[in-house]
Amino acid sequence: MNIDKRLVRKDSLEKLFDILKQNSKTIYAPFSKNSKVSFREADSFSGITTDYIQTTQSSKEVAFPRNEKILNYSKDKEGMKVKGIDLNDIPEVVLWGVRPCDTMGIGELSAIFNWDYKDEIYNNRLSRVTVFGFSCSKSDDYCFCTSVGGNPGNTQGSDILFTQLGENGDYLAEILTDKGSSIVSISSALFEKTENIEKEKFLAEVPARFEREEIRGKLEKFFDSQLWVEQSLKCIGCGACAYVCPTCACFDIQDEAHGKSGSRVRCWDSCGFSTFTLHTSGHNPREVQSQRWRQRIMHKFLIMPDRLSVYGCTGCGRCSRACPVDMNILEHLISIQEVSL
Amino acid sequence: MDDLRKRAKELLETSAVKVVIGYEQGTANKTRALFVEKAEDADCLIFDSRCVQNLATYVTKREVKDKGKMAITATLPVMRSIIQLASEFQVNDNNLLVLGITPESKLVEFKNLSEVETFVHQYQIEIDAKNKEMLDKIAKMTQAERWKFWIDELSPCFKCYACRAACPMCYCHRCTVDFNQPQWIPVPSHELGNLEWHIMRAIHLTGRCIDCDACYNACPLAIPINLLTKRMLEDVKINFGSYQPSIKADHLMSTYKPDDKENFIQ
Amino acid sequence: MTDNLYMPYLMRIERVTYEAPGVKTFMLRFVNDDDQEKFNFKAGQFGEYSVFGVGESTFCIASSPTRKSFIECTFRQTGKVTNALSGCEEGSIIGFRGPFGNTFPIDGWKGKSLLFIAGGIALPPMRCVIWNALDLRENFKDITIIYGARTVKDLVYKYELQEWERRKDVQLITTVDPGGESPDWKGEIGFVPTIVEKIAPSSKDTIAIVCGPPVMIKYTFPILSSLGFTDENIFTTLENRMKCGFGKCGRCNVGKVYVCKDGPVFTLSQLKNLPDEY
Known part of the structure; x- marks a missing residue:
């Protein structure tokens, strides 16, 4: 065309x-x-x-x-x-x-x-x-x-x-x-x-740094990797990465009452928060930060391509820039690619 | 910072500690936290004027604490945080060793937290001139102006809670905002929800905040939320005298005695 | 469903049944006849129930799709919304979104025997299938229900238990945990897995449906396997925290599997392929 x-x-x-x-x-x-x-x-x-x-x-x-x-x-x-x-x-x-x-x-x-x-x-x-x-x-x-x-x-x-x-x-x-x-x-x-x-x-020159297909393949076998623990040790569990991300869509639904009327609001939420998956019973399927960090990477590079046929990352680098503790997603993705299985 | 690396190496080699919390080179010109568990990795530790993240936030993090005894690279604000945390029974001599870094960038090791306290007390907590000027400016505003100022500043907040996560004093396992019975603070990040959150946070930190600016540095939108805690620090000074974190002292806003005549806290 | 996925149906609470301490059943009718007309669901599906001004909560539809014109739900008072629901009286209006999720493949079970094993408050997700099967009784061979709770008081659907007890075409075994029995208790005493082992139901041409607290499920599966049940013939339901119910809010997935869309009904063989994240 x-x-x-x-x-x-x-x-x-x-x-x-x-x-x-x-x-x-x-x-x-x-x-x-x-x-x-x-x-x-x-x-x-x-x-x-x-x-x-x-x-x-x-x-x-x-x-x-x-x-x-x-x-x-x-x-x-x-x-x-x-x-x-x-x-x-x-x-x-x-x-x-x-x-x-x-x-x-x-x-x-x-x-x-x-x-x-x-x-x-x-x-x-x-x-x-x-x-x-x-x-x-x-x-x-x-x-x-x-x-x-x-x-x-x-x-x-x-x-x-x-x-x-x-x-x-x-x-x-x-x-x-x-x-x-x-x-x-x-x-x-x-x-x-x-x-x-x-x-x-x-145009700016942005060198290619990894193969996303290769990362996707690695992630298939990566659920129990110790790498998630190592990478997320400095993560403090805020939602900055998710809220600045162009593709993060996780949300909460909250009611707000004002006397006899009110509204139901869909508002941003983040998989990085410890309460995100917390059951009322106190059970939490993602109890520690490493599980929540794994979810973030898995969702974007394995779950979305598998279920929705699109990746969930555009390489904008915002999450890394916004991170208060310098969790650099690019670095972490490269280190996933470099791990030999 | 060869002293620091050498000492970290010794501590790990002799198993005096299990992990040394310090700084490493980060992305671009940033530095970031490093958790050294093997002596040979101690060479990655750095220290310079860029190392401003308050590492004390990690000493209450479950995954770090679980490793065993920690040593922490601590600048003056970090040491202050640690003393405040010690007074709240979050750290003690058995689980934390302080590798102090003086304002002159000299390494100084403390035998115990009580020595850290003595060291810290040599320095008053002083709000810097620029922020002081801003506080004065806000104080002189009319009520309407001040309201507008804060609405303008706080409206962009999307409640990522980076301020809370970065703050060493916000270590509650479950924060007030995470409770929904009752829902004290609205969840959505609208004007009211944001105002209530930030005011509540400032009040919870009154008499505990050591003015390290971690909250402000963490904010991805650079909202000057530290002006709220600084204001509280000033008010504490005016009403109760200068604040210094202190292991044994009573807490200004949260003193609890077992024989308290009110029973709601028990 | 309306265009707005988040718009609930308005439901009138027609009847409130007290089941056990903290547990109630609501019979709900659509306020709008049109909604009722168009509404369809299958056994195993769930919905989002809401008290306006408080919020939404996720639980299964506990009534059978063979019973038209109303739906029922059973919930335990635990969180903000279930507490508010519990405060609702007959005649109150609540919201309902659904049905969501997959279903028990009951059509494929024709000619087989069914073994239901439930613990505590997990009978409701199964009650839907039980009544569905009982209403089509001729399609199935033996129907056995093993149901246990901590104490006699904690057993839900007490009237229905009596009805199943009386029916000749249902074998009902009820049990309570040791110490949970009352002086006049005539059922079994023992944990559900122990009772399953004791009864040793046949696996021949039988589908087992197991719902209950994680620890009960964990100990029941191996017993069923030793009785000869294949992983494909053992069904259960998963629960995870949900907000939307339709695969967008991002919190119920277990690895690549979304409990809200791919579940809540899973076979043991599917469960074994899931990562440990539920």
């Missing part, structure tokens, strides 16, 4: 932003706060940061918010009323400035939310998101997208992928989907026709 490639001048981005706003799109873009870059709703173009290798948090919140009211209930004289979330209230969103490892994560997250049972809340949110991917021109020690099927200019998951042609340069825009085309149609003057531009030389 021939990808529709256009040139977008650097100065045109702000105009594009304004056109989207005029078309009542809600725009989520990267902003810096306390020296950390995160996505939030953008009111104006100024302030959107471009200086980041990767945002601290992934963009998954746009389809899988940390707290999602899944229903509201109220009790009155006539009885109990329960009302689900109104899917029509979900806004049309443009997700601006997403790195290719995050856009790829959308597919992996969707696999979880559509395994047999289709999660219509998630699907509806996602269907109203237009993804503006931005290729990577820089990488760091934590990046490993090329080891897990991605690359710094990967188009997968983007509706339009922007690649900046050199520092301070203009952008190559690859229009990848109908959603992308419809953006071009409302701002066509900004998307100039162009000769074929090669984006490769403008």
Whole structure:
């Protein structure tokens, strides 16, 4: 298939932003706060940061918010009323400035939310998101997208992928989907026709570090390995890795009552927490941190590929960057690959 | 830090301890915890100004404690944490040996925790100028401004509980937030849930927090939650005098006596 | 099911039966007739029962799919939600999501004998199959039920036990742990595995269904094996903490196997292939 490639001048981005706003799109873009870059709703173009290798948090919140009211209930004289979330209230969103490892994560997250049972809340949110991917021109020690099927200019998951042609340069825009085309149609003057531009030389270089198929094979025989104990000894059991991850989908369901009415909320949870699998009886199938760490790696590199036909890791390296005790997933994966059975 | 490596090696060779907790080179320019169990691995130990993680959080971790007697590379904040933990009966001379590192980066070994306490008491806990200035600024805000400040800061919190996990004093087997009968603190990470969590945490740490900033350093979103505990530290100072962790002293907010006239705690 | 997977059916509690200390059975009817009309389930499946404002809790459907127009559930008061459920009176409205999970392959058991072995509060997941089989009695040969609890008081479904006792086409053996008997106790005294060994039921053309506390299950399996039951003919159910019920919330998996989707019903041979994570 021939990808529709256009040139977008650097100065045109702000105009594009304004056109989207005029078309009542809600725009989520990267902003810096306390020296950390995160996505939030953008009111104006100024302030959107471009200086980041990767945002601290992934963009998954746009389809899988940390707290999602899944229903509201109220009790009155006539009885109990329960009302689900109104899917029509979900806004049309443009997700601006997403790195290719995050856009790829959308597919992996969707696999979880559509395994047999289709999660219509998630699907509806996602269907109203237009993804503006931005290729990577820089990488760091934590990046490993090329080891897990991605690359710094990967188009997968983007509706339009922007690649900046050199520092301070203009952008190559690859229009990848109908959603992308419809953006071009409302701002066509900004998307100039162009000769074929090669984006490769403008992309970061991320060397491949391991073979994920090989890791998957090892994990098949690895359940009782001492390695989990060794790797997780410094793990302090917080949920930072899971919450910044673009593909972690574990959640809790909590009721919140306010007098006679209230709501049921689906909220993020993490397999790293000691209470995650705790039975009311006090029995806990994953009693120690090594079992919980094993679950994290197994889920992403064995269980998901086996059950959902996708891996659960995009190599964004966020979990390692966010980890308060420097548990480096790349290092741990390499050491799994290197173990001889 | 040849002294440290040499001493760690000796301790392991003579089986004086089973594990030495220290630092190693981490990713990029970071350092991270290292658990040395074999003498030959002691050469991986490092120490320099980047080693700020409070390692005392590991001395109450089941998997580490179960290895047997521990030795810990302890900077001043780590030593303070250990004394506070000792006063709460979490560590003692039988299960922990302190390899102290003075503020001048000199290795100093203590025979027992009581010596550590004496050493620690030479130094007052002082909030640094930058944070002090921030505390003053917040104190001068109107109530509405202060509310806005904290809502802005705490709203992004997604309750990963890295602050709790990194804190040596948050060693409870089951934290208040993990109880649901009753559910004291809302589970979701919304405004109210976040506020209640962080305020509750600061109160639980009052008179126990030694101001190491582990919570702030651990926060993946760099939320200045340490300002809350620092504020409590200041309030303790104003109302009760300067706080120093002390093995024998009563605890400011959690003193318990067997003959207490209230029976709810028994 | 509605589009919203998390939307529960509204159920009215029609009858509350006190079973044992802390254990109750609810008979639930759909508030909405349409829901009732469309609702179908099979023996072994489970649901998420909820008290609005408190939360959801996972347990099996304890009634038989052959009995239409209502479902029953039996639970012990242990956590936040079961405590709140326990406080609900007849007429109250609760939520129910389901059915989820796999089922006992009861259609494949035609012409065979069935041996049910249950301990304590684990009779409910089996009661569903027992009644299902009894309602289709002609499809099966012998039906034997061995049921034990800690004390006489802890036996659940006391009226039904009497009914099964009276029936000529069911052999019921009840037992209580040593010391748990009452002066007028006429059943067996001894732990369930011991009683199974003593009775030594035949494995010929027989399916064994075993539900109970882990320790009971652990000691019953080898006895059944020594009686000649193959691993494929021994069935049990697993429980793990769950939130969603449909394979997304991430906490019930044992290795690659999701208890909510691949279970809760497993054969012993499937169980033996699972890693030690349940």
